[in-house]
Amino acid sequence: MAVATAARTITIAEALNESIRLEMRADPKIVIMGEDIAGGAQVEHLEDDEAWGGVMGVTKGLVHEFGRERVLDTPISEAAFIGAAVGAAATGLRPIAELMFCGFLGSCLDSLLNQGSKLRYMFGGKATVPVTIRTMIGGGFRAAAQHAQTLYPMFANIPGLKVVAPSNAADAKGLLTASIRDDDPVIFCEHITMYTMKGEVPGGEHIVPIGKAAVARPGSDVTLLGVSLTAVHALNAAETLAKEGIDAEVIDLRTVSPLDEETILESVKKTGRLVIVDEANPLCGLASHIAGMVASRGFHWLQAPVGMVTAPHSPVPFSPVLEDAYLPNPQKVVAAVKETCSKAS
Amino acid sequence: MAVATAARTITIAEALNESIRLEMRADPKIVIMGEDIAGGAQVEHLEDDEAWGGVMGVTKGLVHEFGRERVLDTPISEAAFIGAAVGAAATGLRPIAELMFCGFLGSCLDSLLNQGSKLRYMFGGKATVPVTIRTMIGGGFRAAAQHAQTLYPMFANIPGLKVVAPSNAADAKGLLTASIRDDDPVIFCEHITMYTMKGEVPGGEHIVPIGKAAVARPGSDVTLLGVSLTAVHALNAAETLAKEGIDAEVIDLRTVSPLDEETILESVKKTGRLVIVDEANPLCGLASHIAGMVASRGFHWLQAPVGMVTAPHSPVPFSPVLEDAYLPNPQKVVAAVKETCSKAS
Amino acid sequence: MNLSQDQLRSMYRTMVSIRNFEETVKQAFAKGHIPGFVHLYVGEEAIATGVCSALRASDTITSTHRGHGHCIAKGCDMNSMMAEIYGKATGLCKGKGGSMHIADVGKGMLGANGIVGGGPPLACGAGLTSVVTGSGDVCACFFGDGACEQGTFHESANLAAIWNLPVIFVAENNGYAQSTPASYHCAIENIAERAASYGIPGAVVDGSDVFAVHEAAVEAVKRARAGQGPSLLECKTYRHHGHFEGDQQTYKDDLYKSVSQGKDSIRDFRALVTQHGWFTSEELDAIDGEARQAVEEALAYAESSPLPGVEEVTSDVYVSYP
Amino acid sequence: MNLSQDQLRSMYRTMVSIRNFEETVKQAFAKGHIPGFVHLYVGEEAIATGVCSALRASDTITSTHRGHGHCIAKGCDMNSMMAEIYGKATGLCKGKGGSMHIADVGKGMLGANGIVGGGPPLACGAGLTSVVTGSGDVCACFFGDGACEQGTFHESANLAAIWNLPVIFVAENNGYAQSTPASYHCAIENIAERAASYGIPGAVVDGSDVFAVHEAAVEAVKRARAGQGPSLLECKTYRHHGHFEGDQQTYKDDLYKSVSQGKDSIRDFRALVTQHGWFTSEELDAIDGEARQAVEEALAYAESSPLPGVEEVTSDVYVSYP
Ligand SMILES: Cc1ncc(C[n+]2csc(CCOP(=O)(O)OP(=O)(O)O)c2C)c(N)n1
Ligand SMILES: Cc1ncc(C[n+]2csc(CCOP(=O)(O)OP(=O)(O)O)c2C)c(N)n1
Ligand SMILES: [Mg+2]
Numbered sequence A, B: 001m002a003v004a005t006a007a008r009t010i011t012i013a014e015a016l017n018e019s020i021r022l023e024m025r026a027d028p029k030i031v032i033m034g035e036d037i038a039g040g041a042q043v044e045h046l047e048d049d050e051a052w053g054g055v056m057g058v059t060k061g062l063v064h065e066f067g068r069e070r071v072l073d074t075p076i077s078e079a080a081f082i083g084a085a086v087g088a089a090a091t092g093l094r095p096i097a098e099l100m101f102c103g104f105l106g107s108c109l110d111s112l113l114n115q116g117s118k119l120r121y122m123f124g125g126k127a128t129v130p131v132t133i134r135t136m137i138g139g140g141f142r143a144a145a146q147h148a149q150t151l152y153p154m155f156a157n158i159p160g161l162k163v164v165a166p167s168n169a170a171d172a173k174g175l176l177t178a179s180i181r182d183d184d185p186v187i188f189c190e191h192i193t194m195y196t197m198k199g200e201v202p203g204g205e206h207i208v209p210i211g212k213a214a215v216a217r218p219g220s221d222v223t224l225l226g227v228s229l230t231a232v233h234a235l236n237a238a239e240t241l242a243k244e245g246i247d248a249e250v251i252d253l254r255t256v257s258p259l260d261e262e263t264i265l266e267s268v269k270k271t272g273r274l275v276i277v278d279e280a281n282p283l284c285g286l287a288s289h290i291a292g293m294v295a296s297r298g299f300h301w302l303q304a305p306v307g308m309v310t311a312p313h314s315p316v317p318f319s320p321v322l323e324d325a326y327l328p329n330p331q332k333v334v335a336a337v338k339e340t341c342s343k344a345s
Numbered sequence C, D: 001m002n003l004s005q006d007q008l009r010s011m012y013r014t015m016v017s018i019r020n021f022e023e024t025v026k027q028a029f030a031k032g033h034i035p036g037f038v039h040l041y042v043g044e045e046a047i048a049t050g051v052c053s054a055l056r057a058s059d060t061i062t063s064t065h066r067g068h069g070h071c072i073a074k075g076c077d078m079n080s081m082m083a084e085i086y087g088k089a090t091g092l093c094k095g096k097g098g099s100m101h102i103a104d105v106g107k108g109m110l111g112a113n114g115i116v117g118g119g120p121p122l123a124c125g126a127g128l129t130s131v132v133t134g135s136g137d138v139c140a141c142f143f144g145d146g147a148c149e150q151g152t153f154h155e156s157a158n159l160a161a162i163w164n165l166p167v168i169f170v171a172e173n174n175g176y177a178q179s180t181p182a183s184y185h186c187a188i189e190n191i192a193e194r195a196a197s198y199g200i201p202g203a204v205v206d207g208s209d210v211f212a213v214h215e216a217a218v219e220a221v222k223r224a225r226a227g228q229g230p231s232l233l234e235c236k237t238y239r240h241h242g243h244f245e246g247d248q249q250t251y252k253d254d255l256y257k258s259v260s261q262g263k264d265s266i267r268d269f270r271a272l273v274t275q276h277g278w279f280t281s282e283e284l285d286a287i288d289g290e291a292r293q294a295v296e297e298a299l300a301y302a303e304s305s306p307l308p309g310v311e312e313v314t315s316d317v318y319v320s321y322p
């Protein structure tokens, strides 16, 4: 399959596919594995391109180009295959494993908590574990408590892992390429509702560095910070706020770990106010972490209490009316910003 | 075995044992299970009291009083037996399961992340899961990266769980009793270096409520907050600081989730300064969560940046010289408090 | 066969209720009335029916993402089930769980489970409760062929064996885990052979033969209740529809499709009981009609039920919260 | 037996090196010179030795908390090993890992592992690397009887089977998981029988007979290298000391203790090779002496080595960190 060399508008799913395809062409050490990622491709009668390519179709067609040796369907054995990806990385491959939903972390945490993230350190720097774990986060699909989680706080709490979560198609391609090439284990979080979102994506090689937040919209009155879908919410909220005379600077975090503290502090220094939008649960979550970091490193620039729009301390409910109330959205962000901006320093 | 009715000085291990013993006497629905918690007690030749009673001896002698039906050694199958404890709780028992080291969460996360914590919510309130998971946290034993973790941030991030971590023998007994009687799943964290610490413990029934922090030392200049062993460090640091003219109020958090925000805010309101001491890793950890909460809810009372003494963003090293450098200690706390108190508002 | 007329009638009613319920869910889903994921049990009705008809009311079951059939067979109310699948306040879980978490603990239905392999440890727990309280209840643990590759199955089977728990592990082998054939994901042909790893009885039965399933289940229940420990029952079956609704099923090969079409537990039941003269076609048709009507009522109930109030988002997380 | 004089000498040297190393660690631990936990391999020397002598240098192994013997058998440097156990800068892992995480990836030793059941998935990964790169290397995965009750063993055995990976699962059944006897924690007597669940060969061998272990390992390695997939090898063995140093071992029953005392792979090896006239006692004594001296040197090296600098606390977490 030819890959465009010029920028064009494609979906996030296509951008991810393109990143993997280009990297696999360049590096024979890359293998991909996961449940149904070839997708029945081992069945004789089936044309490979008709196969699933993962539940969201991200890996569609890859088995056709790279064969069953490098595109591996797995049994429902997350502990074994995520662990195998770690073991393969430590012995010379550069595997990309798909953990279908991040909630399935429950079935394979050890491979990430005690093996993948720690081997290098425990072995005194003598192991390298260049594995990428792609996984789905987020609500909005009415998938309920186990299939709508946003678990990057747990991943981020584990030293040795890097944690990435793009908010648009170009970053999806660029950050996935950076993740695959990274020599450390990277957890790459894809939001369940965003696969069909389109955006302009550079053709050919495209890299967005891990660990660098983007100022997605410059502004002067307040800093609005989001990641993955909440960065989109923040941008939408900023549009509304602009009409009401509030000029918000929007930071798209892009990487959760390592955290780009400097870009955040720089912005807070300028605006004096901070509202963080995060879909994860709040207790020991990402929003409060950033708020705490700023309360420690940027305290004197803060002119008002840090605002936070997060999920409540509850599992994700099924019923659409409940899930909608549960999730952050631009309206909630607008309200939080207005409150923050109304507070005297 | 007779249990004292009056207060006496005993170790934390003894206090925990006493709590379990008294509760098991009162409630036949309580069973305890875990690896070696009877400890070879199934071997014919062995007098029960010679058996291990868990690796730290906390459950020693219980099999003698309550028999093998209620004190269950398990295979090394954390996923199955922690899950079984959840399932037993949902069907009418009140199990206490021992997850030997909290790092073994890697082997059983699903039972806690997707089952125990969420059943009640997913079932619309129609399940009750009164399970207590006792587990070991912390460094100082030279047990290295996998056996010296402090994972309560991960537990706390999961709605539906309660997370408790006592700092002294009396609280150990009182909080464990409260945990066993609680109708929600409770993760009870015991610090590996503290089992032999002694303290005065009330005889007979003793309950310390979950969700209530203690002001362990009143003071006026700065609020010093710790939990489990770091509460002890905070108290020690406060002694040193007192000699140097700094009057620190020490809060012993006791419960990580639900977080007693009011007691913290009350203290910060009074002192205007906050230093948090936490052995967990910093990113999406407990210290930054509390700092963020205060930056949001107590911002106007803060006169200086929030200080934090935590583990670095690294796994726990083995070599004693490294582990000592890794861990929080009273000296680090004293230094952090001095810095915080030197900063102008 | 030791089945009374009443038992036979009840089993038939269960099977056609499940079939009707699922086909109705399928249509409602296609119309966009049902949110989220639904996984249908059509083709596998005889398993839930055969097993649950061997249980008593106080016995428990654990289920899977494909849980509607288990619910109905264990006696859950179809109105509240359909309302749950619709996300309504009147649902079994107040609309908070949906299809993947539908549950009725009071009826011994310990929940559909969105986690493949989530059930077996819970089933051990239910078994332990039975042993400790001396209730004599058993727990039937349903799970798919794909779930047999989860560590929890292995750990739980061993735990149940050494603790001698009254658990019946029921592997519903429908040949696929999503798009992945069992012939690929499982190293051996018969899951039941894995019973040998745990020193427990293992049996393979035709999962479209409700009598065969029932008989094997009765045997396993008898053992479990008598304190003789767990069993593993593999039911070979066929999933008539996609993995979830919306699945194009391109991965199904011709053999599977044709065998699958030929397998119909309801048709076979009808043929057998009418041949033996236990029931007339008319009697069975009447049950069909009743079941159809009950499902239609359930649909109407679900559609007309109110949505949950948004205050429900944060309720039911804890029993007590300070 | 197809073993050359050199191979025999090397196997004997490995066994006595392990024995000496462990007894020296035991003494140093008792003196308080070694921090943390240590788990000794005494009594089980023939397993690591028999298996690793069937491997080539580029083959890999995964290990357990009881990993010193595997290290030595895979050719790790004893000086750096002892220094690691002492927490010194010159240790194999710069003192960051200690006994439970001792590793030498360059030697194909993928790490002791403090997580029971942590090794099998990693071994599948090493096997996958072999298949994808076409290196032909195999991975031997050591684990205890207790680890057989972990889900990771089951999942990995199935995965290795369906992917046809060159992995040799070596169950070291020493009869206990900490204080818990295998007769309690495992539902069946022979772990090797579980191979049938994965359609792979399973064999039970006497783990104190280095020749038996070696022969079975050679066979399994041959299969694996030929692309015929994984095997499961159960080695029945005895742990001569406590679970960890400090353990009073009150749980060991008399039968275990007496059989255990009677099992000595080194003594048996000596008897056999001298009977056959392959070696004289003097030759073997000389090897003993060399091994003893090498271990003494390792001890001196460890004791005199510098401690790591505190800046090491935060190094080696990542390859790159912005
Ligand atoms: C731990 C976990 N891994 C993966 C999934 C995604 N998933 C849902 S159903 C399914 C297939 C299950 O197959 P099987 O057990 O055979 O049940 P069936 O759908 O055939 O009834 C998969 C992979 C999941 N829900 N949970
Ligand atoms: C996941 C996990 N659970 C429990 C432990 C604690 N533990 C360490 S060694 C051990 C016993 C292991 O027994 P076995 O596998 O037979 O190995 P052996 O010690 O006999 O060599 C246990 C329970 C652990 N380290 N990891
Ligand atoms: Mg299936």
Ligand SMILES: [Mg+2]
Residues within 6 Å of the ligand: D144, D145, D146, D172, D173, D174, D175, D176, D177, D178
């Ligand atoms: Mg053992």
